[in-house]
Amino acid sequence: MAIRQKCIKKRKALLNATLNLVNNNGFHDAPMSKIAKMAEVSPATIYIYFENKQDLINQLYLEVKSEFSTYVFKNYNEKDCIKDSFKQVWMNIADFKLNQIEASNFLSQCDNTPMIDEDSRQAGLKNLQPLINLWERGQQKGVIKLISPYLLYAYTVYPLSFLSNMKQKQTFVLSEKGLEEAFEAAWDSIKL
Known part of the structure; x- marks a missing residue:
């Protein structure tokens, strides 16, 4: 042992x-x-x-992505209304990106560079399937705009990377009120 x-x-x-x-x-x-x-x-x-450096990076990515997913979907209840379900997930993502800096920075690099191979990238995306399912359910119910999940992510989640970067640079700190405003802006960008 x-x-x-x-x-x-x-x-x-x-x-x-x-x-x-x-x-x-x-x-x-x-x-x-x-x-x-x-x-x-x-x-x-x-x-x-x-096996090699690429395997090391790919495995690191998959582990960090899995940790991210576990964090993001804690307390998530798909039976809640679409907005409440999305708010729970979004707030968890915000908390992760704003407070799990090392992991968040690594995932951002992986999103913005060809560091990881395509198979690992696709495997990592599977960790976000509950969010994609939530968006699809919202679209079916006429609550969320009928646009690509990539656009939904770009308008709702990706801005959190910017806010995390501003926090790290000590340029802007997101208050509780600001976090609520950021969520409402994200929701307003995708709701019908």
Whole structure:
């Protein structure tokens, strides 16, 4: 059991080191040697857990995306009205993006660069299926505009990345009132 726990710790250390290096230096300036050094393992140890750097990045992405999904859909009840269900999910996304900075920054990089492969990107998108289902249900009920889920995401969720960036730069801090206003603006952008 102790050996198994040690293996889990090493793998987690490698993932955390990768997350930190990619966020601070970018994908290309995060060589395996730096990852190993930061994780305090030998470079050869990486290959026990991952085939190569691409596999490491893909697995990190899928784990962070899964954590994001778990966070986003906590307390979500699909039986609530469309707006209330969406508000719960949106507020969870806002909380994650504004307070889980390392993970949020990594996911933003993955969304905006070709860092991860297409199979991993598609697998990661499956984590958002409950939100897509909610939007489809809202469209079927005539509550949400009949536009692409990509446009719905762009108008409602993507602005939270901007607000998170402004918070990190200490340019703008979103108050509780501001958060409510941001949600209402997001809802107004997609409701019929």
